[in-house]
Amino acid sequence: MNNFLNIQSLSAKVEDKLIINNLNLNVDKGEVHAIMGPNGSGKSTLSNVLAGKDGYEITSGTINFCGEDLMSLKPNERSNRGIFLAFQYPVEIPGVTNINFIKTALDSNRKHRGLDPLKPGDFLKLIKEKSKILGIPEDRLKRQLNVGFSGGEKKRNEALQLLMLDPSLAILDETDSGLDVDAFKIVADSINSRRNNDSSMLIITHYQRLLERIEPDFVHVFINGSIIESGGPELASEIESNGYERFTDVK
Amino acid sequence: MSESQDKLSEKDFKDPYEFGFETDIESDFAPKGLNEDTVRFISNKKNEPKWLLDWRLDAYKRWLTMSEPDWSSVRYPPIDYQDSYYYSAPKDSEKLDSLDDVDPKLLETYNKLGIPLKEQEWLAGVAVDAVFDSVSVGTTFKERLKEDGVIFCSFSEAVKDYPELIKKYLGSVVPTTDNYFSTLNSAVFSDGSFVYIPPGVRCPMELSTYFRINAAGTGQFERTLVIADKDSYVSYLEGCTAPMRDEHQLHAAVVELVALEGAEIKYSTVQNWYPGDEEGRGGVYNFVTKRGDCRGDNSKISWTQVETGSAITWKYPSCILRGNNSSGEFYSIAVSNNYQQVDSGTKMIHLGNNTSSRIISKGISTGKSSNTYRGLVSIHPKSRNSRNFTQCDSLLLNDNCSANTIPYIESKNSESIVEHEATSSKISEEQLFYCQQRGLDEEEAISLIVNGFCKDVLQKLPMEFAVEAQKLLSVSLEGSVG
Numbered sequence: 008m009n010n011f012l013n014i015q016s017l018s019a020k021v022e023d024k025l026i027i028n029n030l031n032l033n034v035d036k037g038e039v040h041a042i043m044g045p046n047g048s049g050k051s052t053l054s055n056v057l058a059g060k061d062g063y064e065i066t067s068g069t070i071n072f073c074g075e076d077l078m079s080l081k082p083n084e085r086s087n088r089g090i091f092l093a094f095q096y097p098v099e100i101p102g103v104t105n106i107n108f109i110k111t112a113l114d115s116n117r118k119h120r121g122l123d124p125l126k127p128g129d130f131l132k133l134i135k136e137k138s139k140i141l142g143i144p145e146d147r148l149k150r151q152l153n154v155g156f157s158g159g160e161k162k163r164n165e166a167l168q169l170l171m172l173d174p175s176l177a178i179l180d181e182t183d184s185g186l187d188v189d190a191f192k193i194v195a196d197s198i199n200s201r202r203n204n205d206s207s208m209l210i211i212t213h214y215q216r217l218l219e220r221i222e223p224d225f226v227h228v229f230i231n232g233s234i235i236e237s238g239g240p241e242l243a244s245e246i247e248s249n250g251y252e253r254f255t256d257v258k
Numbered sequence: 259m260s261e262s263q264d265k266l267s268e269k270d271f272k273d274p275y276e277f278g279f280e281t282d283i284e285s286d287f288a289p290k291g292l293n294e295d296t297v298r299f300i301s302n303k304k305n306e307p308k309w310l311l312d313w314r315l316d317a318y319k320r321w322l323t324m325s326e327p328d329w330s331s332v333r334y335p336p337i338d339y340q341d342s343y344y345y346s347a348p349k350d351s352e353k354l355d356s357l358d359d360v361d362p363k364l365l366e367t368y369n370k371l372g373i374p375l376k377e378q379e380w381l382a383g384v385a386v387d388a389v390f391d392s393v394s395v396g397t398t399f400k401e402r403l404k405e406d407g408v409i410f411c412s413f414s415e416a417v418k419d420y421p422e423l424i425k426k427y428l429g430s431v432v433p434t435t436d437n438y439f440s441t442l443n444s445a446v447f448s449d450g451s452f453v454y455i456p457p458g459v460r461c462p463m464e465l466s467t468y469f470r471i472n473a474a475g476t477g478q479f480e481r482t483l484v485i486a487d488k489d490s491y492v493s494y495l496e497g498c499t500a501p502m503r504d505e506h507q508l509h510a511a512v513v514e515l516v517a518l519e520g521a522e523i524k525y526s527t528v529q530n531w532y533p534g535d536e537e538g539r540g541g542v543y544n545f546v547t548k549r550g551d552c553r554g555d556n557s558k559i560s561w562t563q564v565e566t567g568s569a570i571t572w573k574y575p576s577c578i579l580r581g582n583n584s585s586g587e588f589y590s591i592a593v594s595n596n597y598q599q600v601d602s603g604t605k606m607i608h609l610g611n612n613t614s615s616r617i618i619s620k621g622i623s624t625g626k627s628s629n630t631y632r633g634l635v636s637i638h639p640k641s642r643n644s645r646n647f648t649q650c651d652s653l654l655l656n657d658n659c660s661a662n663t664i665p666y667i668e669s670k671n672s673e674s675i676v677e678h679e680a681t682s683s684k685i686s687e688e689q690l691f692y693c694q695q696r697g698l699d700e701e702e703a704i705s706l707i708v709n710g711f712c713k714d715v716l717q718k719l720p721m722e723f724a725v726e727a728q729k730l731l732s733v734s735l736e737g738s739v740g
Contacts, residue, residue, distance in 0.1 A: 058691075058695050059694075059695075060691050061687060061691070062687070081694065081699070081700075082691060082694035082695050083694045083695075083696075083697050083698055083699045083700075083702075083703075085695075086694070086695050086696055086697040087697045091695075092695050094692065094695075097692070098686070098688045098689050098692045100689055100692070100693070100706070100707060100710055101710055101711065102709070102710025102711055102712070102713035102714070103706055103707070103709070103710035103713075108693075108696070108706075111696075111698060111702075111706065112696035112697050112698065115696070115697035115698055115702070116697045119697070151710070168696065172696070172697075
C-alpha cells in the first residue's frame, strides 16, 4: 500500500441511489491511472467525491490522501493540498476575469504552502508561457471566466489552470471531449509533458485516444461503480476494439 | 443531503456590523415629539432667517395633511412620529471654529469609522464634511476649495453665508409638497451639506460627507444640496453608519442636485446604516428622496449607490432630464440579508430632446430578506430622439429570500427607444464548487462571485470607494449561503 492516494471499500450514494460500489484504488506518486467505463458507470461521481462536492453520501469506506483522511477536508482544503479536478463541464462566472480567477486560485494554493502571493510580474510571465504552450490567445485571459467560451476553449482553459496550479494529483474528467483534433493534441501533449515522479494523474475517459498521447501506467475498467478489471495500456486497446460488452456481460 | 450542506443551512448569521458602537457624548436635544414648536425650536437653534422658518412651517402644515405612502413592497409597524427626537446635537457644537475645537470623542468616532478629519492625516485628497446626528461637525479642505471658488460647507453655514443660493435652489428639485418623507424632512431637517461649483470649474478633489446617527431615539433628517453651475464638474461621495440599537431609527433625507448647462455631477453613496440583527430587531428605516435636475442643455447626472445597510430602504435616486442632450445614469448595488427590506430603484424623466438615460441595477438577496427594484422610465411626448437602457439583475443566495423587478415604462413618442433587460438567478452550487475546487473557501467564493456580478457598478465608483464597497459586500454576505 502507498501513502499517496488510497481508496478503500468506498461506497457513495446520490439521493438513495448507490453510484460508487465498494471501490478500491491505489494511486502512487508519479503514476498515471486511467478509469474507463461506459456512460452512467459513475466515473464523474468518483471525481466529484474525490474533490469533495456536496450532494454525495459516503456510506462506507475511506479515502486517504498523503496520510490524511480526505473526507474530513473541505473542497478548498483538498485543492490546497494538491488535488485538482479538470471539470467535464467548467462553469461560467460572469464579471470575474479569467486571469484574476487563476491568480486568486494560485495565491490560495500558495498560501497553504506558506508562500506569498506571486508577484504580478512573475505571474504574468508564467501565465503567458503556459498560455503559449496551449495556444491560448492572451486576450482570452482578460475575458470573463468561461463566459461565452466554446466547449473546446473551456477545456483548454482547464488545462491552463492545471499547468498553472501544478497539482500533485490531477483528475481529468473527460478533458478530451469537446476538443477538435488539433486542440486535442495540444492539450493532451501539454498535459503529458508535465508528467514527473511527484505528480500523479487520474484520467477519466470513454475513449482510448487520450491514452494514446498520455500513456497510462494502469487502466481500470469501471462499471456500475466499481473497478472490475485492471491492467496496462493493452486493456484500453481492447476496449477501443471491442467495447465494454465483455465486462458488462460478466455483470 | 450531505453533512456539509446541513452545516451550511445551520450556520447562524453572525452580525458583521462593525460600526455598531455608540459614542458617549453629551447631546443637546429638542423636546421629544413633533409639532410646530419642534420646527420653531430647530429653526431657532440654527438662527435661521424668517423666510426659512416659514418655509419649514409651510412644509409642516402640508405634512399634517399627507399620509404615509403604502405602494412600495416594504412592511413595517406604524411609526410613532411623536416618539422620536427631531434634533440632537453634540453639546457646544455651535461654537466650533476649527477642527481643534471638536470634541475629542467625536474625532475618535470618526477615526473608528475611518474618516480622518484632520487634514494633515488625509492624503487621499478627499474633502470631508461629517454630520453627526443632526449637525455638521467639520469640513476639511475648505480653504483649498475656496481658491477655486468651490463652496463646500454644512447646510447651516450655507444658510448664513450664501442665503441667495439657498433661497434660489432649496426645494427647486424636491419641492416641499413632494412626498410624505421629503415634506417631513423639509419641516425638520437639521443639517447636511451644501456644494456650489462655479461656472467652468472642475472641482479639484472628491467631496465627501459622512453621516452618523449616534443618539438614541433620534431621527436624522439631513438635507444635501449640490449645484453645479455651467460647464462645471463635481464628484460627490456619501457614506453612512449608525450604532446598533434595538429600536428602529428613522432617517429621512433629501438630496437635491442641480446641473446647469454643460455641467456634470457624479454622486456616489455607500449606505451602511445599521441593518438590524438576525431576528430583524432594530435597524434604520431609510426613507430617502434623492433627485437630480439636469436643468441645462448637455448636462449630466450620475447616481452610483452601494446599499448594504438599513432595515428598510426606500429610495429612488432620480434624474429629471430637462435640458436637451442631457443624460442621467443610475448604477446600483443593493444587498439585503436577514430581515432587511429593500424597495429601491430610480426614475428617469425625459423632457428634453436627445436625452439619454442608463440604469444598471444589481440586487443581491440572502437571509429572509426581500429586495425589489422599482423604476420608472418616462419619455414625454416632446422629448424627441430620447433613449433609455435598463438592465436589472437579481442574484439570490438562498431559497428564503426574494427578489422582484418592477419596471414602469412610459414612452409617449415613437422616435424614442427604451430597452429593458432583466435577469434573476440563484448563486449556483456549481459555481461555488468550482471556486472551492480551485482553493477558495466558501466565503471567498461567494465574495468573488458577487463581486463579479456587481462588476459593472463597482467600476463606476471612485477608486477609494470601490475598495470599501467590495469589502462591505463581502462583510454583508458573510455566512449567507444556505
